Amino acid sequence: MSRLVDLHIHPNWSLDAVGETENFVLSAIDKNLEQICFTTHIELDPDRRTIDSYHRVDNKLQLIDEQNTNRYI
Numbered sequence: 001m002s003r004l005v006d007l008h009i010h011p012n013w014s015l016d017a018v019g020e021t022e023n024f025v026l027s028a029i030d031k032n033l034e035q036i037c038f039t040t041h042i043e044l045d046p047d048r049r050t051i052d053s054y055h056r057v058d059n060k061l062q063l064i065d066e067q068n069t070n071r072y073i
Contacts, residue, residue: 007037013055013072014041040072 009024010017021038028036040055054061057068 004033005035008039
């Protein structure tokens with residue numbers, strides 16, 4: 001039996017993506033997907049801070065920190 005899934009969705013927390021998580025969920029329901037997985041780009045390696053130190057929170061670029069990361073989770 002085949003299952004409809006999408007395990008690679010970038011919501012607007014990623015710098016390279018647009019779209020609210022709720023809209024992706026509603027679209028998945030509309031398409032009868034059984035599973036979805038958000039795969040946001042987030043770089044926590046301190047050696048890459050100068051390259052990847054931001055993610056999008058409330059449609060604004062924010063530094064990656066514990067508070068914003070916990071909000072995402």
